[in-house]
Amino acid sequence: MRPEYHKLIMADSMLAAAALIVFIVWGWQAAVCILFSALVLSSVFVSEIRRREAQASSLSDEIDRILYGEEHWNLDEYSEGELAILQDKVRKLVIRLREQADQLQKEKNFQAEMMADISHQLKTPLTAMRLMISSIRKLEGSGEDEVRQRARRLTEMQQLVDRVDSLVVVLLKMAKLDSGTAILQKEKIFIKELILHSAEPLAISMDLHGVKLCLNGNDTDSFFGDFGWSAEAITNILKNGIEHMENGGNLYVSWSEKSVYSEIEIEDEGNGISDEELPHIFERFYRGKTARHSGFGIGMAMAQSIFAKQNGTIKAQNREEGGAKFVIHVRK
Numbered sequence: 001m002r003p004e005y006h007k008l009i010m011a012d013s014m015l016a017a018a019a020l021i022v023f024i025v026w027g028w029q030a031a032v033c034i035l036f037s038a039l040v041l042s043s044v045f046v047s048e049i050r051r052r053e054a055q056a057s058s059l060s061d062e063i064d065r066i067l068y069g070e071e072h073w074n075l076d077e078y079s080e081g082e083l084a085i086l087q088d089k090v091r092k093l094v095i096r097l098r099e100q101a102d103q104l105q106k107e108k109n110f111q112a113e114m115m116a117d118i119s120h121q122l123k124t125p126l127t128a129m130r131l132m133i134s135s136i137r138k139l140e141g142s143g144e145d146e147v148r149q150r151a152r153r154l155t156e157m158q159q160l161v162d163r164v165d166s167l168v169v170v171l172l173k174m175a176k177l178d179s180g181t182a183i184l185q186k187e188k189i190f191i192k193e194l195i196l197h198s199a200e201p202l203a204i205s206m207d208l209h210g211v212k213l214c215l216n217g218n219d220t221d222s223f224f225g226d227f228g229w230s231a232e233a234i235t236n237i238l239k240n241g242i243e244h245m246e247n248g249g250n251l252y253v254s255w256s257e258k259s260v261y262s263e264i265e266i267e268d269e270g271n272g273i274s275d276e277e278l279p280h281i282f283e284r285f286y287r288g289k290t291a292r293h294s295g296f297g298i299g300m301a302m303a304q305s306i307f308a309k310q311n312g313t314i315k316a317q318n319r320e321e322g323g324a325k326f327v328i329h330v331r332k
Helices: 003-026 028-067 082-138 144-179 191-209 227-243 299-308
Strands: 187-190 211-216 222-225 249-257 261-267 312-318 324-331
Touching: 082 144, 144 299, 187 191, 187 227, 191 211, 191 227, 191 249, 191 261, 211 227, 222 227, 222 261, 222 324, 227 249, 227 261, 227 299, 227 324, 299 312
Parallel strands: 211 249
Antiparallel strands: 187 222, 249 261, 261 324, 312 324
């Protein structure tokens, strides 16, 4: 028996006993009044219990519909009372679960796209290596010409192996950033020192392509972050600028320290970024139409991810004089 009905029986029993006492003391008219009042109250009580049971059953049915994955459900039936409070909490829980499910689906789709992109990036050099192996096997003889061709193709194969190895290294770094397993230190970084360190791996490339690095900023300007990861991000942006300057030119890097953030601006004298490409510049495996180098198209995405992990942002735009401009803000 439900607790509500048990309480009702107890109350009716007490009222019946009271009616008997009233009958003995004041007569049957008073006793009838008490019994009638008890009947009315019992009817109202039973009606209220049944109404709440119907509401609870309706709410249970709506929850079942949600659990079975139905898209359309109604959790706005009750405006007051305990069931209204419960309904509101269930509705909030459902909305939260739907949002989490949508986010998981987006992540699943993103992973599928990533796997397709990675597969494509690996397939191209692997296919080329298979063709080279096949051509090397066809080279017979030990003459000077055959030896030279084998050496050339082996060199090309080594370059492809190095390319695949570089891709794997970059993907592992991106995986660490995405999963949160990359440990970024928080130390004081002097921006000029960071820029010079970031440009060191690109010195030969800049000489070969006639690119000059022009710096402008105070030696003492700084921000707090991870030096190694920040240097990798800056290197990727500088490398992107070099790749987009077909005829060489200047690569401008300026920086300043504001009240709430430090700012780094990197500008090149290339062809700039078209309006069509601008929204995609930080997408993984995206390569602009004016890029000269056969890179992976992942450097800018990594740079954005690195600074995002350090409470920073990167924005891409075009210079009025021509060329691309990247503005980095790192909050203090």
